[in-house]
Amino acid sequence: MAASSLIFSVRRRDPELVRPAAPTPREVKRLSDIDDQEGLRFLIPVIQFYRQDPSMVGKDPAMAIRDGLSRALVHYYPFAGRLREGPCRKLCVDCTGEGILFGEADADVRLEEFGDALQPPFPCIEELLPVAKGPECVTRLLCGGFAVSILLNHTMADAPGLVQFMNAVGEMARGLPAPAVPPVWGREIFQARDPPQVTRVHREYEEVEGTIVPFSEQVHRSVFFGPRELAALRARLPPHLRQRSRFEIVTACLWRCRTAALRPSPDDEVRIICIINARGGAFTPPPRGYYGNSFAFPVAVTTAGKLTSNPLGYAVGLIGRVKSEVDDEYMRSLADLLVLRGRPHFTVVRSFLVSDVTRADFGDVDFGWGKAAYGGPAMGGVGAIPGLASFYIPVRNSQGEEGIVVPLCLPAEAMERFAAEMDELTRAPPPPGEVGITVQHSPVPISSAL
Structure with a gap:
C-alpha cells in the first residue's frame, strides 16, 4: 500500500499521570528570559519510530518507557511540575511532582506501510500524537515495532535539551542506575542584566504590519x-561561496523559492529567521547537561524583488552575515530586549523560520529496541503561527541516499509554484544529469490546534 493512501485506526487507553519514582524537591524554578518569550509558548510534536527487535519479543515498550519515564523524572523533576505565569509575564515551574500525562495505544498498521523512506509528512500523523495535550504516548504497531510521540512545551527545552531528557528516559528503561549526563537547570545564565541594556540590533522583533495566510488554506x-x-546548488554559486555550509545554501534556496512562490510585492520586505544555537561555535557554551533553550533568532531582511531577481549567492551572503553577528553579547542583549519589551513574539509577517535539528540526534535515542528508524519533528509548520517554520531533519531516502528532509506549508497554488521554482533552481550544472527536488504531498490536513 502506498503511504499516501494509508488509513489505519488506533485504540487508545485512558492516559495516566506518571509521577517521579522517588520524592523530589518541592520548589519554584524560574525559566530563563530566553525560555519564556512569546514565540516559544507552544507545544511542538516529536515522533520516534522503532522497528521490531527479536531480542525484545514479549517485552512491552509502553511498560518499559513508562518505567523509564518515572525514574528519569527523579532527575528531571521540573518536567513533572506545572508552569505558572507571574508578574511581567515571567514564567516559573512549580515543581509539584504531579507527573507527566502518559498514554498507550495499539494501531492496526505496520511500520513498512508508511513507505520505504520514513520521513514527514506521515499519513494519519494525528492518530499517533498524544491526546489531551499529552505530552507522551507509546503506540504499538502490528509488526512489533512502535511509535513514541511527545508534545514538548518549548519554553522548557530546545531540541538538544529534549533529546537529553529522552536519552535519560531510554537509559532508565534499559536499567541504567542514573542518566549518563546529569541534568543542569542553570537558567540564570540567560537572564537579563540589571539594568537591561540592549547593545545589538534585533530586527527579528520588529513590529511589521501585514496579514498571515490562514493555515486552513495551506498544504x-x-x-x-x-x-x-x-552539488547542483553549489554549482550556481560563485567560487568564493561554494564552500559555505549546507545550512546556508539550503536556507538560501528555500527562502528564494518560497518568496517567489508567494508572489509578494517587489518592494515588500521579506525575512528569513535562522535558529542559531549557543551550544557551540563562537559562544561560551552552557554547562554540560543544560537542557533549556539556548539559541537566538537572527534575521536577514531584504525586499522580495532583490531576493528573487538576484543570483542565489545574494541570499547566501545575507544569511552568512547575520549568522556571524550572533555571539555571547548578542545573547545577553537578546535577553535584555525580551524583558524590556514584555517578552514579545518574533516578527511573523512575511517571515520564514528554519531550524536545523540534524545534530540534535533524535534518531540515537534508544529505549531498549535500538536506534530509531526515524526520530524528530512530527511535521513542519508548527508553532503559534502554523506554516511559519520548517525543520532540517536527517534522513535516508528510498534510494539509500543520506540527506535532509524539510517539511513546509504553503497555500496550494503557491506550493505548485514553489515546486517549479525548486526544480528550476536545481537544474544547475555540472553534468552529468540534472536532479530535481523530490516534493512529497501530504495525504491529510495538519492540525492547527498547536
Whole structure:
C-alpha cells in the first residue's frame, strides 16, 4: 500500500499521570528570559519510530518507557511540575511532582506501510500524537515495532535539551542506575542584566504590519536535499561561496523559492529567521547537561524583488552575515530586549523560520529496541503561527541516499509554484544529469490546534 493512501485506526487507553519514582524537591524554578518569550509558548510534536527487535519479543515498550519515564523524572523533576505565569509575564515551574500525562495505544498498521523512506509528512500523523495535550504516548504497531510521540512545551527545552531528557528516559528503561549526563537547570545564565541594556540590533522583533495566510488554506509537503541536490546548488554559486555550509545554501534556496512562490510585492520586505544555537561555535557554551533553550533568532531582511531577481549567492551572503553577528553579547542583549519589551513574539509577517535539528540526534535515542528508524519533528509548520517554520531533519531516502528532509506549508497554488521554482533552481550544472527536488504531498490536513 502506498503511504499516501494509508488509513489505519488506533485504540487508545485512558492516559495516566506518571509521577517521579522517588520524592523530589518541592520548589519554584524560574525559566530563563530566553525560555519564556512569546514565540516559544507552544507545544511542538516529536515522533520516534522503532522497528521490531527479536531480542525484545514479549517485552512491552509502553511498560518499559513508562518505567523509564518515572525514574528519569527523579532527575528531571521540573518536567513533572506545572508552569505558572507571574508578574511581567515571567514564567516559573512549580515543581509539584504531579507527573507527566502518559498514554498507550495499539494501531492496526505496520511500520513498512508508511513507505520505504520514513520521513514527514506521515499519513494519519494525528492518530499517533498524544491526546489531551499529552505530552507522551507509546503506540504499538502490528509488526512489533512502535511509535513514541511527545508534545514538548518549548519554553522548557530546545531540541538538544529534549533529546537529553529522552536519552535519560531510554537509559532508565534499559536499567541504567542514573542518566549518563546529569541534568543542569542553570537558567540564570540567560537572564537579563540589571539594568537591561540592549547593545545589538534585533530586527527579528520588529513590529511589521501585514496579514498571515490562514493555515486552513495551506498544504503540507516535504523537500529532500541529498548530495546531488546540494552539488547542483553549489554549482550556481560563485567560487568564493561554494564552500559555505549546507545550512546556508539550503536556507538560501528555500527562502528564494518560497518568496517567489508567494508572489509578494517587489518592494515588500521579506525575512528569513535562522535558529542559531549557543551550544557551540563562537559562544561560551552552557554547562554540560543544560537542557533549556539556548539559541537566538537572527534575521536577514531584504525586499522580495532583490531576493528573487538576484543570483542565489545574494541570499547566501545575507544569511552568512547575520549568522556571524550572533555571539555571547548578542545573547545577553537578546535577553535584555525580551524583558524590556514584555517578552514579545518574533516578527511573523512575511517571515520564514528554519531550524536545523540534524545534530540534535533524535534518531540515537534508544529505549531498549535500538536506534530509531526515524526520530524528530512530527511535521513542519508548527508553532503559534502554523506554516511559519520548517525543520532540517536527517534522513535516508528510498534510494539509500543520506540527506535532509524539510517539511513546509504553503497555500496550494503557491506550493505548485514553489515546486517549479525548486526544480528550476536545481537544474544547475555540472553534468552529468540534472536532479530535481523530490516534493512529497501530504495525504491529510495538519492540525492547527498547536
